[in-house]
Amino acid sequence: MALTELSIKHARPKEKPYKIYDEKGLYLIVTPNGGKWWRLDYMFKGKRKTISLGIYPEVSLKEARLKRDETKAVLARGEDPSNLKKINSKSEGGLNLEFIANEWFDNRKRSWTEKHAETVLYRLNRYILPTLGKRPLKEITTPVVYEMLQAIEKTGKVETAHRVKQIIGMIYQYAMTKGLCEYNPAAGIGRKMLLPKKPKHYPTILDPKEIGALMRAIDGYEYTLVRCALKFLALTFVRPGELRHAEWKEINVEDAIWEIPAQKMKMKEPHIVPLSKQAISILEEMKPITGLFRYVFPGRNFQRPISENTLNAALRRMGYSTTTDITAHGFRAMARTLLHERLNFPSEVIERQLAHQNQDAYSGAYNRAQFLDKRREMMQVWADYLDSLKAT
Numbered sequence: 001m002a003l004t005e006l007s008i009k010h011a012r013p014k015e016k017p018y019k020i021y022d023e024k025g026l027y028l029i030v031t032p033n034g035g036k037w038w039r040l041d042y043m044f045k046g047k048r049k050t051i052s053l054g055i056y057p058e059v060s061l062k063e064a065r066l067k068r069d070e071t072k073a074v075l076a077r078g079e080d081p082s083n084l085k086k087i088n089s090k091s092e093g094g095l096n097l098e099f100i101a102n103e104w105f106d107n108r109k110r111s112w113t114e115k116h117a118e119t120v121l122y123r124l125n126r127y128i129l130p131t132l133g134k135r136p137l138k139e140i141t142t143p144v145v146y147e148m149l150q151a152i153e154k155t156g157k158v159e160t161a162h163r164v165k166q167i168i169g170m171i172y173q174y175a176m177t178k179g180l181c182e183y184n185p186a187a188g189i190g191r192k193m194l195l196p197k198k199p200k201h202y203p204t205i206l207d208p209k210e211i212g213a214l215m216r217a218i219d220g221y222e223y224t225l226v227r228c229a230l231k232f233l234a235l236t237f238v239r240p241g242e243l244r245h246a247e248w249k250e251i252n253v254e255d256a257i258w259e260i261p262a263q264k265m266k267m268k269e270p271h272i273v274p275l276s277k278q279a280i281s282i283l284e285e286m287k288p289i290t291g292l293f294r295y296v297f298p299g300r301n302f303q304r305p306i307s308e309n310t311l312n313a314a315l316r317r318m319g320y321s322t323t324t325d326i327t328a329h330g331f332r333a334m335a336r337t338l339l340h341e342r343l344n345f346p347s348e349v350i351e352r353q354l355a356h357q358n359q360d361a362y363s364g365a366y367n368r369a370q371f372l373d374k375r376r377e378m379m380q381v382w383a384d385y386l387d388s389l390k391a392t
Contacts, residue, residue: 002022002023003020003021003022003028003061004061005060005061008020008028008056008061011028011030011036012030013030013031013032013033013034014030015032015307016032016114016304017029017030017031017032017114017118018030019039022061022064022065023065024068024072025040025041025042025068026038026039026040026053026064026065026068027039027040027041028056028064031118031121032115032118033118033119033122035055035121035122035125036055036056036057037052037054037055037121037125038052038053038054038055038056038059038064038067039051039052039053040053040067040068040071042071042072042075042081044075044080044081045080049080049082051071051081051082052102053067053068053071054067055125058130095136095137095180096133096134096135096136096137097128097129097132097133097134097135097136097137097140097171098129098133098134100137100171100174100175100180101124101128101129101133101171103174104170104171104174104175105117105120105121105124107174108170108174111263111268113264115241120167123160123163123164123167124167127148127152127160127164128148128164128167128168131148132144132145132148132168137172137175137180137181138181138183140185141185142185142186142187142188142189145165145168145185145186146189146193148164149161149164149165149189149194152164153194153195158194158195158196158197158198159197159198161194161195162194162197165186165189165194166186168186169184169186169187172184172185172186172187201333202327202329202330202332202333203321203322203323203324203325203326203327203330204326204327204330204331204332204333204334204337205325205326205330205334206334206337206338208338208342208389209389209392211334211338211386211389212389212390212391212392214318214320214326215231215386215389215390217318217320218230218231218234218318219231219390221314221317221318223314224285224289225286225289225290225297225298225306226306226310226311226314227314228282228285228286228297229244229297229306229311230311230315230328231282232279232282232283232296232297233328233331234331234334234386235276235278235279235282235379235382235383235386236258236273236275236279236379237331237332237334237335237336237353237354237382238260238273238332238355239266239329239332239355240308240311240328241264241308242264242265242271243297243328244295244297244305244306244307244308244311245264245295245305246258246260246295246296246297247294247295247296248290248291248293248294248295248296251275251283251296253275253280253283256274256275256276256279256280256376257272257273257274257275258272258273258275259271259272259273260272260273265355266355267355269355271355272372272375273353273379274372274375274376274379275379276379276380276382276383276384277380277383278383278386278387279379279383283296308328311328312328315327315328332354335350335354335382336350336354338385339378339382342385343378343381343382343385345374345378345381346374348371349371349374349375349378350378352370352371352375353371353375353378353379
């Protein structure tokens with residue numbers, strides 16, 4: 001069924017990107033943050049290819065169909081639309097930024113998580129390409145980039161300005177590697193030339209008595225899967241996204257370790273989580289429930305992971321504000337503080353277990369098993385400590 005302007009406007013974001021189809025290979029990708037990207041699939045010399053036709057509503061349904069028909073006409077002449085797009089992106093000053101940015105994105109996205117790729121694509125289409133996209137790569141100067149970043153800052157999006165600068169820098173590094181330019185305009189903008197980023201603090205609970213009350217509240221939560229997920233999160237203090245996407249194939253019960261692959265980690269490096277006896281007990285409780293499925297803690301649809309909103313909603317139902325008391329992410333700050341201040345574990349062991357990369361310590365080589373024996377000890381002590389707080 002063909003798309004209409006009304007059906008496009010009513011297309012609501014979901015947990016994962018999804019496609020809504022028009023006709024003749026044209027479709028729209030709707031992303032979790034509400035972005036809507038036009039795409040067209042086509043075959044050229046036996047290979048399936050995809051071309052971007054812009055972003056809705058900047059490119060309307062009518063305009064997307066016109067672009068689709070133009071692309072089909074190019075194919076009918078025996079030419080590859082992607083190559084033609086490259087030719088059209090050239091001017092007297094060379095290739096424009098838009099073409100190189102899209103080529104860089106397509107090259108890099110395979111090494112990113114789906115969520116990160118979506119965020120980068122959004123920033124490209126929202127901030128970078130509308131301002132700089134049509135300009136020749138070699139003619140974009142540091143003052144031009146700085147002016148664009150200041151405009152973002154004035155909207156109050158200081159963190160976004162820093163991220164956009166980082167993206168521009170990576171695009172130019174890619175272009176320089178390919179010999180397309182010799183100058184990175186973002187490199188001339190030092191950190192102090194932009195407003196400082198505000199550190200992100202997740203609310204947490206640090207008082208031992210209050211932690212004990214929290215653990216008792218979790219123990220009493222009515223839904224088994226959510227209760228076990230929150231307890232496992234408290235015991236392992238991984239990032240909520242890492243817990244949500246935990247798979248049974250990553251768990252080694254005999255060795256009492258959970259090996260998280262690189263593509264699921266923020267730093268894109270594999271990570272080992274030693275499992276305490278209490279954590280193993282939770283896995284044994286979950287095995288009869290979800291053991292035949294992919295995820296340890298799936299959502300209502302057992303083919304998908306539990307959502308972070310489910311964990312935070314459970315905390316709110318227990319009476320905890322996720323604005324001022326604690327969030328699913330707050331268990332990390334809780335463990336980090338108490339392991340150091342109350343249980344006297346060295347910072348380097350704690351930071352390693354938190355998967356905070358220390359360049360000085362690693363000297364460029366990432367050792368995922370660093371301090372593993374000490375970390376095993378620490379994780380068991382932490383689990384026993386939580387039990388002792390819960391009992392008092």
